[in-house]
Amino acid sequence: xxxxxxxxxxxxxxxxxxxxxxxxxxxxxxxxxxxxxxxxxxxxxxxxxxxxxxxxxxxxxxxxxxxxxxxxxxxxxxxxxxxxxxxxxxxxxxxxxxxxxxxxxxxxxxxxxxxxxxxxxxxxxxxxxxxxxxxxxxxxxxxxxxxxxxxxxxxxxxxxxxxxxxxxxxxxxxxxxxxxxxxxxxxxxxxxxxxxxxxxxxxxxxxxxxxxxxxxxxxxxxxxxxxxxxxxxxxxxxxxxxxxxxxxxxxxxxxxxxxxxxxxxxxxxxxxxxxxxxxxxxxxxxxxxxxxxxxxxxxxx
Numbered sequence: 643x644x645x646x647x648x649x650x651x652x653x654x655x656x657x658x659x660x661x662x663x664x665x666x667x668x669x670x671x672x673x674x675x676x677x678x679x680x681x682x683x684x685x686x687x688x689x690x691x692x693x694x695x696x697x698x699x700x701x702x703x704x705x706x707x708x709x710x711x712x713x714x715x716x717x718x719x720x721x722x723x724x725x726x727x728x729x730x731x732x733x734x735x736x737x738x739x740x741x742x743x744x745x746x747x748x749x750x751x752x753x754x755x756x757x758x759x760x761x762x763x764x765x766x767x768x769x770x771x772x773x774x775x776x777x778x779x780x781x782x783x784x785x786x787x788x789x790x791x792x793x794x795x796x797x798x799x800x801x802x803x804x805x806x807x808x809x810x811x812x813x814x815x816x817x818x819x820x821x822x823x824x825x826x827x828x829x830x831x832x833x834x835x836x837x838x839x840x841x842x843x844x845x846x847x848x849x850x851x852x853x854x855x856x857x858x859x860x861x862x863x864x865x866x867x868x869x870x871x872x873x874x875x876x877x878x879x880x881x882x883x884x885x886x887x888x889x890x891x892x893x894x895x896x897x898x899x900x901x902x903x904x905x906x907x908x909x910x911x912x913x914x915x916x917x918x919x920x921x922x923x924x925x926x927x928x929x930x931x932x933x934x935x936x937x938x939x940x941x942x943x
Contacts, residue, residue, distance in 0.1 A: 644787065644872075644873060645787060646787060646790075646873045646876050646877060647787040647788075647790050647791040647794075647821075647822075647825060647873070647877075648825065649825045649826065651787065651788075651790075651791035651794075651825070652791050652794035652795060652797075652798055652822060652825050652826045653798070654791070655694075655698045655702075655788075655791040655792045655794065655795050656795045656798045656799075658697075658698060658701055658702065659694060659697055659698055659701075659792065659795055662693075662697045662701075662724070662727060663686065663687060663693055663694055663697060663795070664685065664686050664687055665799055666681060666682050666683045666685050666686055666796070666799065667682050667685070668680065668681055668682070668800065668803050668804055668930070669682060669904070670804075671904070673899075673903070673920070677927075677928055678916075678919065678928070678929055678930070678931065679800075679804050679807055679928065679929070679930040679931070680904075680906070680916075680930070680931055680933055681796060681799070681800055681930055681931065681932045681933060682906070682933055683796055683912075683932050683933055683934050683935070684906070684907070684908050684909075684912055684933045684934070684935055684936035685936075687723055688716075688719040688720045688722075688723040688724075688747070688751070689716070689719060689747065689935055689936050689937040690716040690719065690720065690864075690934055690935030690936070690937060691720075691793055691796050691819055691932070691934050691935065692716045692717045692719065692720030692721075692783075692793075692935075693719075693720040693723055693724055694720075694792040694793050694795050694796060695717075695720065695784075695786070695788070695789035695790065695791075695792035695793045695818060695822075696717070696720040696721045696723070696724035696725075696781065696789070696792070697720075697724040697727070697728075697792060698788050698789065698791055698792030698795075699779075699781055699786060699788035699789050699792065700724055700725065700728055700730060700779070700781070701728070702788045703788075705728070705730065706730060706777055706778060706779035707730075707731070707776075707777030707778065708730060708731040708732065708733065708777065708778050708779070709721060709725050709730055709731070709732045709733070709778070709779045709780075709781050710732075710733045710734075710735075710769050710772060710773045710778055710779070710780050710781070711732070711733075711734055711735070711769060711780065711781045711782070711783065712734070712735040712736070712762065712765040712766035712768070712769040712770075712783065713734055713735070713736055713740075713748075713762070713765070713783055714736065714737065714740065714744075714762045714783075714815075714862070714863045714864060714866050715736065715740050715741055715744030715745070715748075715863050715864065715937060716744065716863075716864055716935050716937055717783040717784075718734035718736055718740075718744065718748045718753070718755075719744060719747045719748055719751065719937060721734060721753070721781055722734055722747075722748045722751035722752060722753035723751045725751075725752070725753065726751050726752045726753075731754075732751075732752070732753035732754070733753065733754045733756065733769075733772070734748050734753045734754070734755055734756070735756045735757075735758050735765040735766070735768050735769040736748070736755060736756070736757055736758070736765055737757070737758070737759050737760055737761050737762055737764060737765045738757050738758075738759065738760055739760065739761075739862075739863070740757065740863065741863050741937070741938070741939070742939070743937055743938060743939045744863065744937050745757075747937060756768070761857070761866070761868070762866055762867065762868070763868050766783075782871075783815075783816055783818065783867075784815065784816030784817055784818030784819075784867065784871045784874060785816065785817075785818075785871030785872055785873055785874065786818075786873070787873060789818050790818050790821050790822045790825070790873060790874065790877070791822060791825070792822070793818045793819045793821075793822035793823070794821075794822025794823060794824075794825045794826040795822070795826070796819070796822070796823070796826075796932060797810055797812075797822065797823040797825075797826035797827055797932075798826040800930050800932075801826060801827070801828050801830075804928075804930060806928055807830065807928050807929065807930040808830055808831070808926050808927050808928050808929070809830055809831045809832070809833060809924065809926035809928075809929040809930070810823050810827050810830055810831075810832050810833070810929070810930050810932070811832075811833040811835060811886075811915035811916075811918060811919065811924050811929055811930070811931045811932070812832070812833070812834060812835065812915055812931075812932045812934065813835055813836070813861075813864070813865055813911050813912065813914040813915055813932070813934055814834045814835060814836045814842070814843045814865065814870075815840070815842070815864060815865035815866060815867045815911070816842065816867035816869075816870055816871045816874060817834075817842070817843055817867075817870045817871045817874025817875065817877075817878055818871065818874060819932070819934060820832060820834040820843070820874065820878055820883070821871075821873065821874035821877040821878050823932070824877050824878060824880070824882060824883055825877065827882070829882070830882075831882060831883075831884060831926065832878075832882060832883045832884070833883075833884050833886050833915065833918060833923075833924045833926075833929070834878060834883055834884065834885050834886065835886045835887075835888060835914040835915045835917070835918045836865060836885070836886070836887055836888075836914070837859035837860075837861050837862075837865060837887070837888060837889070837890055837893060837914065838859075838887045838888065838889050838890070839856070839857065839858040839859045839890075840855075840857050840858070840859040840861060840862055840865045840866055840867075841855060841887060842855050842867045842868065842869055842870040843870045843874075843875070843878060843885055844885045844887055846869075846870045846875050846879075847878075847879060847885050851875070852869050852870045852871070852872060852875050853869065854868050854869050855868055855869070856868075859890055860890045860893070860894065860910050861890070861893060861909070861910040861911040861914065863909075863911075864909060864910075864911035864912075864934075864935060864937075865911045865914070886918045886923045886924065888914055888917040888918050888921065888923075890910075892917040892918075892920070892921055893910055893911075893913045893914045893917040894910060894913070895917065895920075896913035896914070896916040896917035896920055897909075897910055897912070897913035899913075899916070899920075900913060900916065900933070906933065907936050907938070907940055908933050908934075908935065908936045908938070909935050909936055909937055909938040910938075911934065911935060912932075912933045912934045912935050912936065913933075915931040915932060916931045916933075919931065
């Protein structure tokens with residue numbers, strides 16, 4: 643049985659990553675007179691939080707000859723960026739549906755991009771098939787203890803910079819970010835937010851174990867895991883975590899609000915936590931919302 647990460651692993655990752663990742667800023671603000679905090683993780687190198695887990699995993703252990711992974715986009719960008727910085731060749735499998743902005747970023751970071759299948763699960767199966775070669779490290783997008791610990795460093799920064807925050811809200815795909823947040827939240831409630839039609843965690847909590855779900859959301863490229871990670875589920879199946887669902891319309895409205903009122907550009911998935919709060923599903927005095935990524939196509943007039 644694989645060992646799940648604990649809070650001490652996040653603390654160790656926090657020190658390990660300092661030379662390699664940005665300590666992203668917080669924005670304290672109000673909406674309709676209600677205070678909130680935004681964690682501007684979309685400013686992270688590679689455009690999302692995924693760099694944290696990738697760097698931590700590649701640093702914590704023997705240096706592999708190459709790294710292979712599968713991704714809907716953001717994890718691949720994180721792995722490609724981390725591998726380039728650490729001098730490790732990288733191969734990233736993606737589904738045919740990968741957004742072009744993410745595919746271009748993966749190749750620009752020096753990784754070999756291979757498109758395979760219609761869904762993330764098919765890309766992952768192809769990646770696993772070649773990962774058995776000696777010296778290769780297969781880096782799972784979310785069901786990996788080192789990845790989870792690395793993702794938790796975003797919340798560790800929130801706790802350090804804003805100890806008065808009483809809740810952390812994050813988007814959920816496979817559960818890596820949310821489980822890392824839970825380990826680092828220091829007792830604060832974690833709100834794990836998913837689109838209604840990308841609810842791997844919500845369905846698992848209802849079933850009492852990870853189950854396969856169908857995926858159909860505008861945020862699927864980032865939150866399109868068909869099954870929550872086993873390690874993540876073990877951490878998230880606790881009283882300190884509240885599962886919340888939002889509609890695509892709600893998360894797109896929140897994304898548009900972030901641009902209209904704050905001039906913050908994020909991809910749809912990153913707006914899910916704020917969407918949940920705007921809909922009254924995040925009861926907290928001073929919540930912090932992790933804007934987890936901005937790998938999206940933008941056209942300026």
